[in-house]
Amino acid sequence: MIKAIFFDIDDTLYDSTSLTTMARKNSIRAMIDAGLPATDEEKLFRLLETVIQKSGSNYGRHYDELLKELGVAWNPKIIAAGVVAYEHTKVGYLKPFLRVVPTLLELKKKYKLGIISNGLAVKQWEKLIGLGIHHLFDIVATSEELKYEKPQKEIFEFAVKKLNLKPEECAMVGDKLYSDVLGGNRAGMRTIRILKGKRKNEKPASKEEEPDFEIKDISELFRVLEKMK
Amino acid sequence: MIKAIFFDIDDTLYDSTSLTTMARKNSIRAMIDAGLPATDEEKLFRLLETVIQKSGSNYGRHYDELLKELGVAWNPKIIAAGVVAYEHTKVGYLKPFLRVVPTLLELKKKYKLGIISNGLAVKQWEKLIGLGIHHLFDIVATSEELKYEKPQKEIFEFAVKKLNLKPEECAMVGDKLYSDVLGGNRAGMRTIRILKGKRKNEKPASKEEEPDFEIKDISELFRVLEKMK
Numbered sequence: 001m002i003k004a005i006f007f008d009i010d011d012t013l014y015d016s017t018s019l020t021t022m023a024r025k026n027s028i029r030a031m032i033d034a035g036l037p038a039t040d041e042e043k044l045f046r047l048l049e050t051v052i053q054k055s056g057s058n059y060g061r062h063y064d065e066l067l068k069e070l071g072v073a074w075n076p077k078i079i080a081a082g083v084v085a086y087e088h089t090k091v092g093y094l095k096p097f098l099r100v101v102p103t104l105l106e107l108k109k110k111y112k113l114g115i116i117s118n119g120l121a122v123k124q125w126e127k128l129i130g131l132g133i134h135h136l137f138d139i140v141a142t143s144e145e146l147k148y149e150k151p152q153k154e155i156f157e158f159a160v161k162k163l164n165l166k167p168e169e170c171a172m173v174g175d176k177l178y179s180d181v182l183g184g185n186r187a188g189m190r191t192i193r194i195l196k197g198k199r200k201n202e203k204p205a206s207k208e209e210e211p212d213f214e215i216k217d218i219s220e221l222f223r224v225l226e227k228m229k
Numbered sequence: 230m231i232k233a234i235f236f237d238i239d240d241t242l243y244d245s246t247s248l249t250t251m252a253r254k255n256s257i258r259a260m261i262d263a264g265l266p267a268t269d270e271e272k273l274f275r276l277l278e279t280v281i282q283k284s285g286s287n288y289g290r291h292y293d294e295l296l297k298e299l300g301v302a303w304n305p306k307i308i309a310a311g312v313v314a315y316e317h318t319k320v321g322y323l324k325p326f327l328r329v330v331p332t333l334l335e336l337k338k339k340y341k342l343g344i345i346s347n348g349l350a351v352k353q354w355e356k357l358i359g360l361g362i363h364h365l366f367d368i369v370a371t372s373e374e375l376k377y378e379k380p381q382k383e384i385f386e387f388a389v390k391k392l393n394l395k396p397e398e399c400a401m402v403g404d405k406l407y408s409d410v411l412g413g414n415r416a417g418m419r420t421i422r423i424l425k426g427k428r429k430n431e432k433p434a435s436k437e438e439e440p441d442f443e444i445k446d447i448s449e450l451f452r453v454l455e456k457m458k
Contacts, residue, residue, distance in 0.1 A: 034358070079354070081354070081363070083351065084358045091320065121305030122308050126313050134263065134306065
């Protein structure tokens with residue numbers, strides 16, 4: 001019997017794909033407005049994506065790197081314009097997907113709820129707080145704190161043990177086959193893939209990446225949980 | 230004849246005192262809500278002010294230090310709650326003082342406009358951009374870039390030279406006697422003190438800190454500039 005449900009954050013509880021895409025596009029536009037000597041927004045957006053991929057999403061100086069790549073001298077006005085546009089856009093997009101809050105509130109009556117997330121602890125908590133759902137979880141496990149990251153099964157096992165449960169009593173809900181589903185399966189949990197974000201059309205690369213269930217909307221969890229009984 | 234007017238940013242163009250006070254108070258409240266084991270908001274606020282004074286306002290981990298001071302283990306939920314509350318409050322308060330924008334637009338018809346500011350270049354530009362006035366200035370001189378800070382006269386001299394002017398052709402407007410007025414006087418500029426923010430009741434500590442004019446509102450600049458002719 002399922003006693004706890006764990007969730008991924010990005011593209012599972014909110015539209016992370018739209019947030020990062022729109023925030024980056026708006027930052028490019030603001031940097032051009034602030035004097036960046038380039039006009040092709042689409043090309044700059046692709047260059048920024050490359051820079052972010054190279055330096056990692058938690059690196060703090062993507063815009064400095066972008067200027068370097070363009071051969072433009074360091075310019076605090078342009079960098080600040082990018083930062084402000086990103087932050088302002090973020091506030092607008094950091095909202096839960098439809099039905100996330102009422103679904104979590106309803107699930108909370110019968111199940112323990114948790115988060116299993118790859119990333120910096122403070123940054124992931126900032127998302128939960130910005131989403132207004134930080135009070136709803138019995139445990140939040142982040143890779144920074146645990147030194148293990150999805151799909152390593154240790155991060156799932158830690159979360160399960162913390163609630164004094166067995167893996168088969170837990171379900172993992174996430175959009176990513178290679179981390180949420182693969183890791184949950186390896187840890188012996190039930191896995192539910194949610195078809196959201198940029199990875200929603202990906203196919204499992206192996207048997208281990210196949211989820212027990214697929215849903216398009218978080219509210220379908222009630223039906224899935226019924227079936228699991 | 231005055232040809233350029235330079236401005237300080239904090240407590241001159243916007244209400245920096247209210248922003249930092251309210252953002253810190255809201256961050257304390259959010260951290261208590263997130264589980265900080267303490268309830269005296271006023272006492273925590275004073276402790277946070279001490280921490281910020283000790284580590285400097287540009288240090289990135291004030292809330293980590295606050296937890297240390299309280300003997301509380303590092304807690305990403307509490308820290309993130311403080312960060313998010315601070316950032317959200319900031320957006321609400323980062324607005325120009327009344328009449329700043331129309332006054333700057335009117336002045337721009339006849340004068341060069343500049344900023345002379347102590348602080349990190351990107352952070353100061355973020356303020357100008359957040360205030361929506363970043364396109365109005367012919368020069369923005371920050372202490373980080375110039376390695377001199379107010380009241381050192383070199384930062385004023387740099388800004389003046391950059392516009393190909395002489396100091397006596399320039400006026401400095403700011404709220405701080407010990408940096409804006411003292412520095413402007415030493416550089417040979419005309420100085421205008423604006424009575425805003427937490428320092429508005431301070432008295433000049435020396436003859437050198439006495440401004441040529443005092444105004445309560447930026448729109449009084451028109452009258453003052455007439456007198457200077």
